Amino acid sequence: MGNNTIGYGKAAAIAILCNTALVWMKESSPAVMAVMKATPPFHHHWAIHGVVVLCVFIVLGRFFSKRASAGRQGTWITTLIAICTVLGALGIVMFYGNEALGHL
Amino acid sequence: MKEFLFLLHPVFGALGILSTVWLFIETLNARAANVARIWYAAISSALFMIATWIAGGYWYVTYYATDKAIILAGPFPLAHTFFMEAKEHGFFITLILAILLPIVVRDNDLASNAAARRLTLAVAALVFLSAFAIEGAGSVIAMGVRVGLMSAGAH
Numbered sequence: 001m002g003n004n005t006i007g008y009g010k011a012a013a014i015a016i017l018c019n020t021a022l023v024w025m026k027e028s029s030p031a032v033m034a035v036m037k038a039t040p041p042f043h044h045h046w047a048i049h050g051v052v053v054l055c056v057f058i059v060l061g062r063f064f065s066k067r068a069s070a071g072r073q074g075t076w077i078t079t080l081i082a083i084c085t086v087l088g089a090l091g092i093v094m095f096y097g098n099e100a101l102g103h104l
Numbered sequence: 105m106k107e108f109l110f111l112l113h114p115v116f117g118a119l120g121i122l123s124t125v126w127l128f129i130e131t132l133n134a135r136a137a138n139v140a141r142i143w144y145a146a147i148s149s150a151l152f153m154i155a156t157w158i159a160g161g162y163w164y165v166t167y168y169a170t171d172k173a174i175i176l177a178g179p180f181p182l183a184h185t186f187f188m189e190a191k192e193h194g195f196f197i198t199l200i201l202a203i204l205l206p207i208v209v210r211d212n213d214l215a216s217n218a219a220a221r222r223l224t225l226a227v228a229a230l231v232f233l234s235a236f237a238i239e240g241a242g243s244v245i246a247m248g249v250r251v252g253l254m255s256a257g258a259h
Binding site: 001002003004005008009012015016019020023042044046047049050053054057061074075077078081082085088089092093096097099100 | 157161164165181182185186189190192193194196197199200201203204207208210211212217219220222223226227230234
């Protein structure tokens with residue numbers, strides 16, 4: 001595996017979990033939500049949310065790529081990304097499922 | 105114009121899904137002869153998902169408030185409280201994975217590297233499965249608006 005694959009693969013796994021953590025934080029904390037809504041240039045929580053997650057992916061990807069050693073860590077990066085994707089998606093679905101059913 | 109914008113993001117999303125399925129099939133048959141096609145499929149997948157984000161984001165931020173009010177006043181509020189909320193935040197997972205695809209394809213020789221091939225196949229599968237789920241959620245949200253309008257009309 002190339003350095004960029006390892007670096008951006010790890011960064012993708014972390015960014016996916018950050019995405020879910022940010023959902024929990026902003027939906028549970030009015031203060032966090034207010035800051036995200038007030039942040040320029042979009043002044044919209046979802047737009048800022050996307051930019052934050054993408055920045056985490058790009059910045060960590062560059063950071064990890066410079067420190068990765070090519071030819072190692074072949075298979076576990078696939079497992080890591082798959083596990084983080086499933087956990088991240090379940091975290092979002094279960095959170096909003098719980099919120100929505102609670103308001104029915 | 106509004107109708108055109110509304111159609112744009114599901115169309116880009118569908119094209120992103122098609123590109124990712126194309127990448128999956130090309131990767132299953134990876135060899136020196138189709139390296140260029142693998143790259144075109146991977147970059148198409150990423151670019152269409154980025155276009156989906158921009159088009160869908162613009163529509164969501166600018167126009168969705170009206171639909172949201174109709175859905176919440178109607179008989180199926182779950183269309184917003186669950187399906188829209190999960191869709192709009194779950195999309196970022198699909199976006200990140202789609203952007204990862206051309207990085208992996210560019211960084212490895214898929215014809216000779218079985219581990220990189222498996223990674224590409226796994227990520228491509230996660231992209232098109234999650235994108236299909238998001239397209240499905242979009243249909244449920246549209247239905248939520250429709251039943252909300254029907255309910256308002258009945259009153």
